[in-house]
Amino acid sequence: MAYRGGGGHGQPPSAVRSCVSPGSLSTCRTRTHNVCMVSDFFYPNMGGVESHIYQLSQCLIERGHKVIIVTHAYGNRKGIRYLTNGLKVYYLPLKVMYNQSTATTLFHSLPLLRCIFVREKVTIIHSHSSFSAMAHDALFHAKTMGLQTVFTDHSLFGFADVSSVLTNKLLTVSLCDTNHIICVSYTSKENTVLRAALNPEIVSVIPNAVDPTDFTPEPFRRHDSIITIVVVSRLVYRKGTDLLSGIIPELCQKYPDLNFIIGGEGPKRIILEEVRERYQLHDRVRLLGALEHKDVRNVLVQGHIFLNTSLTEAFCMAIVEAASCGLQVVSTRVGGIPEVLPENLIILCEPSVKSLCEGLEKAISQLKSGALPAPENIHNVVKTFYTWRNVAERTEKVYDLVAGEAVLPMDKRLDRLISHCGPVTGCIFALLAVLNFLFLLFLRWMTPDSIIDVAIDATGPKGAWTRQYPYSKKGGENNEMSKPR
Amino acid sequence: MEDERSFSDICGGRLALQRRYYSPSCREFCLSCPRLSLRSLTAVTCTVWLAAYGLFTLCENSMILSAAIFITLLGLLGYLHFVKIDQETLLIIDSLGIQMTSSYASGKESTTFIEMGKVKDVVINEAIYMQKVIYYLCILLKDPMEPHGISQVVPVFQSAKPRLDCLIEVYRSCQEILAHQKATSASP
Numbered sequence: 001m002a003y004r005g006g007g008g009h010g011q012p013p014s015a016v017r018s019c020v021s022p023g024s025l026s027t028c029r030t031r032t033h034n035v036c037m038v039s040d041f042f043y044p045n046m047g048g049v050e051s052h053i054y055q056l057s058q059c060l061i062e063r064g065h066k067v068i069i070v071t072h073a074y075g076n077r078k079g080i081r082y083l084t085n086g087l088k089v090y091y092l093p094l095k096v097m098y099n100q101s102t103a104t105t106l107f108h109s110l111p112l113l114r115c116i117f118v119r120e121k122v123t124i125i126h127s128h129s130s131f132s133a134m135a136h137d138a139l140f141h142a143k144t145m146g147l148q149t150v151f152t153d154h155s156l157f158g159f160a161d162v163s164s165v166l167t168n169k170l171l172t173v174s175l176c177d178t179n180h181i182i183c184v185s186y187t188s189k190e191n192t193v194l195r196a197a198l199n200p201e202i203v204s205v206i207p208n209a210v211d212p213t214d215f216t217p218e219p220f221r222r223h224d225s226i227i228t229i230v231v232v233s234r235l236v237y238r239k240g241t242d243l244l245s246g247i248i249p250e251l252c253q254k255y256p257d258l259n260f261i262i263g264g265e266g267p268k269r270i271i272l273e274e275v276r277e278r279y280q281l282h283d284r285v286r287l288l289g290a291l292e293h294k295d296v297r298n299v300l301v302q303g304h305i306f307l308n309t310s311l312t313e314a315f316c317m318a319i320v321e322a323a324s325c326g327l328q329v330v331s332t333r334v335g336g337i338p339e340v341l342p343e344n345l346i347i348l349c350e351p352s353v354k355s356l357c358e359g360l361e362k363a364i365s366q367l368k369s370g371a372l373p374a375p376e377n378i379h380n381v382v383k384t385f386y387t388w389r390n391v392a393e394r395t396e397k398v399y400d401l402v403a404g405e406a407v408l409p410m411d412k413r414l415d416r417l418i419s420h421c422g423p424v425t426g427c428i429f430a431l432l433a434v435l436n437f438l439f440l441l442f443l444r445w446m447t448p449d450s451i452i453d454v455a456i457d458a459t460g461p462k463g464a465w466t467r468q469y470p471y472s473k474k475g476g477e478n479n480e481m482s483k484p485r
Numbered sequence: 486m487e488d489e490r491s492f493s494d495i496c497g498g499r500l501a502l503q504r505r506y507y508s509p510s511c512r513e514f515c516l517s518c519p520r521l522s523l524r525s526l527t528a529v530t531c532t533v534w535l536a537a538y539g540l541f542t543l544c545e546n547s548m549i550l551s552a553a554i555f556i557t558l559l560g561l562l563g564y565l566h567f568v569k570i571d572q573e574t575l576l577i578i579d580s581l582g583i584q585m586t587s588s589y590a591s592g593k594e595s596t597t598f599i600e601m602g603k604v605k606d607v608v609i610n611e612a613i614y615m616q617k618v619i620y621y622l623c624i625l626l627k628d629p630m631e632p633h634g635i636s637q638v639v640p641v642f643q644s645a646k647p648r649l650d651c652l653i654e655v656y657r658s659c660q661e662i663l664a665h666q667k668a669t670s671a672s673p
Contacts, residue, residue, distance in 0.1 A: 078613070079611075079612060079613055080611045080612070080613070080618070090613075090618070092613065093613065111616035111617075112613070112616055112617075112618070115616065115617050115618050116618060119618060447496065447497070447617070448497070451493070451495070451496070451497045451648075452617075453495075453619070453620055453648050453649040454649075455611070455618075
């Protein structure tokens with residue numbers, strides 16, 4: 001968040017660490033927020049968005065905020081659960097439509113969401129992922145209820161095909177009156193600003209983070225007599241597997257002591273197998289197939305050089321993980337990749353076989369001459385770049401900023417919708433916004449806010465989980481909480 | 486010792502909580518809802534009958550009118566006998582167990598008894614109920630197979646659905662008795 005607006009390209013994020021050290025956080029805290037993270041994607045589903053929400057929430061709790069998560073029910077996992085450190089998760093019984101995303105009518109989730117927002121005294125709604133219908137629903141309802149809204153976009157989109165045209169229109173409607181938007185890299189920011197026709201001023205960039213303790217170097221695991229190049233990615237067109245199939249034979253002919261380890265699965269695997277067959281490289285090119293996230297580190301530490309051949313990328317986590325394991329990274333210069341690592345840790349090439357081979361040869365010669373820094377040193381540098389604590393700190397600044405802003409009143413919101421989203425869509429959604437508001441008035445008449453019980457805080461400034469007393473409600477709840485996990 | 490306080494349920498209706506302390510080891514909590522009011526009875530009857538008259542003018546069959554009378558009468562009887570619970574009582578005796586009684590408006594009573602050996606704990610839990618998220622009091626039963634497991638969750642005050650302040654009141658008293666029971670069973 002610290003670099004709002006344009007400029008500041010390529011600056012390593014470690015430069016914006018604030019003066020506060022973790023120990024003195026509670027003393028310089030000015031205000032705390034009650035944050036509600038909403039997304040269709042959360043554990044037990046696995047993926048980048050899920051772990052992002054979980055890690056960010058944990059770090060925000062550590063900084064003294066109250067955080068709850070709202071998602072939809074996964075099979076038998078429904079109701080209210082508590083995770084580590086009193087992170088409360090609502091698994092709402094809503095119908096799942098497609099790809100773990102809920103069906104939306106724009107109205108049916110209002111009663112439940114309103115009840116949660118009121119009883120948890122939520123002040124900021126933070127929605128994640130543009131694929132999640134529930135996230136957009138929550139934004140819509142939150143604006144109707146007059147709460148502050150923040151949205152994090154996790155992916156890049158195209159502009160050409162029908163599905164992206166429709167999603168982009170929806171995103172325009174959903175984001176035009178959202179208080180603040182967070183993207184994971186400058187490329188992603190540019191993409192989102194163009195897609196949703198936003199004012200770049202309200203878009204911040206906060207990169208993802210890795211857990212540096214998960215990706216530690218282990219130089220003894222690799223053989224120093226030969227050079228090993230590691231590739232870990234899904235084997236699809238977008239990740240540049242075709243380039244890889246051009247690079248392998250060329251370099252293997254040139255360097256007899258060169259091996260490849262390739263982790264990942266995908267439709268393009270067949271090309272790599274063909275190459276391996278044609279040039280008789282079975283002993284030098286190992287295809288590992290699909291990897292679980294916990295195994296990635298064990299594969300990475302076996303190599304000297306990490307190769308990334310992506311053709312498009314919002315923010316490449318793989319190269320950060322590789323660098324954290326102490327590997328020299330060679331990558332294509334596309335999307336948000338040039339922003340990710342400083343120049344001395346990465347060799348950037350054009351996305352072509354020739355340029356990538358040159359980059360790899362440079363890396364190999366540096367390795368042979370011993371000019372590369374030790375893995376331990378690389379790890380120590382990289383581990384300061386992308387930490388969840390830093391992400392939480394910067395997200396907190398967005399919350400502070402948003403909390404000071406005013407939520408658009410109804411008439412301004414309607415104006416904004418009509419003027420911003422085109423005459424037809426704008427009018428339709430303005431009408432829906434009015435209907436939603438009437439529905440909210442009806443719900444307020446049916447069950448006034450005063451009748452909804454305020455929930456006992458598990459986290460935050462008055463968090464029950466930080467104190468222990470035997471005969472209060474907490475003692476009983478604790479018993480219950482230990483059950484689900 | 487006996488006292489009575491008034492609370493509200495999750496929809497805003499009035500509830501009266503009577504507490505009777507017979508001895509330090511025996512307490513009774515009694516939640517009573519207001520009785521069926523004449524106004525709502527009249528409203529429901531009028532609606533059914535008006536609908537019946539509407540149908541009657543359309544198809545001119547007097548069977549509809551008599552059917553409407555029967556439906557209202559049977560509905561009222563069924564409602565009073567099977568649905569409407571006037572009073573829910575929770576009796577807790579530390580050496581014996583927990584007894585839950587619900588009395589229907591017709592006078593019918595149904596009683597459940599859980600012996601103390603089976604009770605693991607009494608807790609307040611949260612649940613999603615209809616379009617709301619509510620707190621409720623429940624009794625956790627021990628799993629005979631594994632000592633730390635929970636075999637069943639028995640909700641208390643299911644029809645009255647009191648709000649959190651009332652639940653905390655009952656919860657505290659229950660915990661006092663459970664603690665008393667644990668202390669006496671540990672040092673005989």
